[in-house]
Amino acid sequence: MxxxxxxxxxxxxxxxxxxxxxxxxxxxxxxxxxxxxxxxxxxxxxxxxxxxxxxxxxxxxxxxxxxxxxxxxxxxxxxxxxxxxxxxAESAAPAPKAADDTPAPAAPSAAKGGARVVATPLARRVARERGIDLHDLRGTGPRGRIKLRDVEAAKAAPKPAAAAPQESAGPIRDAVPVVFLHGFGADKTAWSRVVPLIDRAVTPILIDLPGHGASDVGAIARFDDVVEAVAAELDDKGITAAHLVGHSLGGGVALALCGLGRIAVHSLCLIAPAGLGPEINGGFLDGMANARSAETLEPWLDAMTGDDFALQSGYARTVLRQWQARDTQKTLAEMAEGLFPGNTQSMRLVSVLADLAIPAKVLWGLDDRIIPSAHAFSASAGVGLHLMKGAGHVPHMEQPALTARLINELARAG
Amino acid sequence: MALMRYAEALNAALREEMTRDPSVFLFGEDIGRYGGVFKVTRGLQEEFGFNRVRDTPISEQAMTAMAVTAAMTGTRPVLEIMYADFMPLTLDALVNQASIYEYIWNGQVKMPFVLRTQGGGGAGAAAQHSKSLDSMVAHIPGIKVVAPSTPADAKGLLKSAIRDDQPVVFLEHKLLYNMRGEVPEGDDVLVPLGAASVTREGTDVSIFATSRMVHESLKAADALAERGISAEVVDLRSLKPLDLNAIKKSIAKTNNAVVVNEGWNFCGYAAEISATIMDFCFDDLDAPVARVTMPDMPIPYSEPLEMAVLPNAEKIVAASLQTLA
Missing domain, CATH: 2.40.50.100 (RNA polymerase II/Efflux pump adaptor protein, barrel-sandwich hybrid domain)
Known part of the structure; x- marks a missing residue:
């Protein structure tokens, strides 16, 4: 597919x-x-x-x-x-030299955006396993064939600097991955400012929560079932160990995953997480679920950020268009009613946080208008608290550099 | 352990099995009074009598059909076909009788017979007495094919072949009969059918060889070692059933394969092994599988020409180096 x-x-x-x-x-x-x-x-x-x-x-x-x-x-x-x-058409490599003048019918081997790579089966297998692109290698075998030794050499040699310096062209990432779980109403693209700043040694895994983004799973109204669905998705992806980063509802899910014991959690970074107190901004939840125009959605989206940060004009319109394409708001309404009945957080996770024996941090914007930053103080003494001045409910969008730095510290420590 | 020649080891195997099992008997051209042209059956007629060691006329087709019926009716015949070059005369009995009777009669008959023959070049025996027709018999389902390269394997494999309930074609090599080697003593020292043997361990390239080519491969491995290349030599011993695990294990270690067989190249035994390697070891290969075989032509009588066309250590070295290029 x-x-x-x-x-x-x-x-x-x-x-x-x-x-x-x-x-x-x-x-x-x-x-x-x-x-x-x-x-x-x-x-x-x-x-x-x-x-x-x-x-x-x-x-x-x-x-x-x-x-x-x-x-x-x-x-x-x-x-x-x-x-x-x-x-x-423009970037296609020179077509394979025709052996005769007859125009070839659809040439199946002409594809893959370049000349056919000539490599031994072993070289191909090892390159595949190590995420090395054979197009980047020069073969030293007969007629330029790429052999195992060429793949081994590529691994040893430093990668030539990629065009976009902060992005890797796919080096080997064998460390424990960092799994990112977004908040209510968002999707995995919420992390787009942070992910490029994550250490290249770790693989970022972005998950769409049930009912959100491109998730195949529909609305889930019970918090435990949301956690179960995420655990199942991690299972499907073959992830048995991870650093978890969760924001808001995703923070609550990340914390609950620590208690569930289905995967080995190496560290935990909670950003304005759900589950540490009862209050949540009910107007925000209702507004998200019910806004039918960009004008009515915009104030609620603005409420996510602190005063210092303005969302771009057009943002609300784009979000709404995406939601309408996927009938997201109906899902949000159903989930809000189940997860936050009567504008109360149904999940209670303070004791899970208190029992944690892994490196963990809680990040909270002091200007958070969705969940009060005071919830941060229910964290036990073993958890690092980072209260971020000038940030609202979405520090990963408002202060991505600091957020990424704190996540990297955890990934290195755990 | 006893030091004995390859021919003596075969003789010992026959004697031991005839002593052990009265249903084992031998027949073939010149095997009795003369003791066989390569002296494999020397002394057996004196010891076991005319009834169990029989000389036959030159009639390979009839002899093989006889072996089939004798095996079906409860004895264990060991038939000698003097030269592998005459194997085409035995084919009807092998292809249409021996290999399929157990199948078409639903297991009601067993086919415990051994067809011993010898082939190979290097003796100046020319185009009608030097061939290796390994692939011709290995091609037939229901026939086992064995080709020992040492006196110890000659004895142990022949004993296993005689005790086996399926037809076994036992391929000896005329240049190996005088080879001396240590042979374990004891009536029950068997070498199982279907098991290859790693004759020399190595890490850079696997050389899979049969019969006399094992010794050429060992010479090649010495020459490669002088160049700092560590070659592993695997003696397939059982051409069929094939020891696939031994092949997989070796290639997983070396990632390179050279197949050496004295038979013709086209549709030859080496072609089958190469294809099998690509079927099962493709992702372990760091070079195309190389073959060292006899070119598709008659074997010349002229000694320089015969030496030029037969596979040898020099050609195995060249193929190995090409594989590692």
Whole structure:
């Protein structure tokens, strides 16, 4: 199956249209979820769009220099390194030399965005296992064949600097991954400002909570069932150990996962988490679920941030369009009613936090208008408290550098 | 352990099995009074009598059909076909009778017979007396094929073949009969069918060889060692059933394979092993599998020409180096 790379994945930068600056992958190349796959330029700045799914870049629909509207599908990621991957005409490698003058009918081997790589089965296998792109290697075997020794050499040699310096072209990431769990009403793109700043040694895994983003799972009204669904998704992804980062509702889920014992949690970073007290901004929950126009949604989205941070104009309109495309608000209403009945947080997780024996931090914006920052003080003495001046409910969007630094500290310690 | 020649080891195996089991008997051309052209059956007619060691006319087709019926009716015949080059005359009995009777009669008959023969070049015996037709018999389902390369294996494998309830074609090599080697003593020292043997351990390239080519491969491994290359030599011993695990294990270690067999190249035994390696070890291969075989041509009588066309250590070294290039 294929996974569209849409402009809605652009995270914080929402505009009416963008210009594609460059693709960091060629068709046919492997790409990991969360890795930058295409850079687009908004009126304000260049923005990196992470891959929504791991797989192989299959199709590029907008070439560099072309303008794409919000909501456009920029390209597609396939689960398999498809032989039919269509290379863009301009960047297609020289076609295989025809042995005769007869025009070849559809040439199945011409694909994969470049000359066919000649490599031994062993070299291919080892490169695949280590995430090394054979296109980057020079073969030293007969007729330029790439052999195991060439793959071994590539591993030893430092990678040439990639175009986007903070992004890796897929080095080996064998450390315990960091799993990110977003908050109520958001989706995994909420982390787009933090993920590029995470240590390259660790793999970021971005999860869409049930009923949110591109999750296959619909509305779930019981908190324990939400936790169970996330645990099941981690199981499916083969994740048995992780550093957990959770925001708001996702923070509550992360904390509950620590108590569940299904995966080995190496460290925990909670950002304005749910579950540490009863209060939550009911107007925000209702507004999110019921706003039918950008004008009525915008004030509630603004409520997420502190005074120092303004969401971009057009943000509310884009969010609403995405929600309407997926009927998200009905799901949000159902979940809000179950998780926060009577505008009260139903999940009670203070004792789980008190029992934690792993490195853990709680981050909270002092200007949080959704969940009071005072909840932070229910954390036990073994947990690090980081109260962030000037930040509201979404420090990972408002102060991504500091947030990423604190997450990195935990990932290194755990 | 006793030091004995390959031919003597075979003779010992026959004597021991005939002593152990009165249903074992031998027949073939010149095997009785003359003791066989390679002296494998020397002294057995005197010891066991004319009834159990029989000389036959030159009639390979009839002899093989006789072996089939004798095996079906409760004895364990060991038939000698003087040269492997005459094996085509035995084929109807092998392809249409021996290999399928147990199957078409639903297991009501067993087919415990051994067809001993010898092949191979290097003796100046020319185009009608030098061939290796390993693949021709290994191609037939229901027939086991064995090719010992040492006196110890010659004895142990022949004893296992005689005790086996399926037809076994036992391929000896004319240049090995005089080879001396240590042979374990004891009536019950068997070498199982279907088990390869790692003759020399190595880490860089696996050389899979059969029969006399094992010794050429060992010479090649010495020459490769001088270049700092560690070659592993695997003696397949049982051409069929094949010891697939031994092949997989070796390639998992070396990632490179050279297959050496004295038979013709096209549709040859080495081709089968190469294809099997690609079926089961593809992702472990760091180079195409190389074959060292006899070219597709008659074996010349002229000694320089015969030496030029037979596979040898020099060609095995070259193939190994090409694999590692």
């Amino acid at each position: 294929t996974h569209p790379i849409t402009l809605e994945s652009a995270g914080g930068e929402y505009m009416e249209s963008v210009v594609v600056v460059e693709w960091t992958k060629k068709p046919g190349e492997a790409v990991a979820e969360g890795e930058v796959v295409v850079v687009v330029e908004t009126a304000k700045a260049a923005s990196e769009i992470p891959a929504p799914h791991s797989g192989y870049l299959q199709e590029i629909l907008f070439q560099p220099g072309e303008e794409a509207d919000i909501g456009s599908v920029l390209g597609r990621i396939g689960d398999e390194p498809s032989a039919s991957a269509s290379a863009p």
